[in-house]
Amino acid sequence: MTETIHEKAQRFITEGRITIRYEGSTLIDADVQGDHDRYAVVVEIGDEVRCTCPATGDCSHMMAVLAVSLARRTGLPTAVSLG
Ligand SMILES: [Zn+2]
Secondary structure, eight states, rough: OOOOHHHHHHHHHHTTTTEEEEESEEEEOOOOOOSSSEEEEEETHHHHHEESSSSSSHHHHHHHHHHHHHHHHHHHHHOOOOO
């Protein structure tokens, strides 16, 4: 069975592959060690999310970074939204 991007994001989190380099009120700058390469993810809060991987649209790296960041802000356990 093919791993969905949600499952992949959850796996990256479980394996500790997310490095938050900077987290401010309007910007998050993070690195994700993917399966093939290391990618930079930049989140402009309330605006857009960018990832340096070749995927178009949402990717597992963005999801993982957003989930980790949300958990840090709320104090809740890290979980990838299935929404
Ligand atoms: Zn990506």
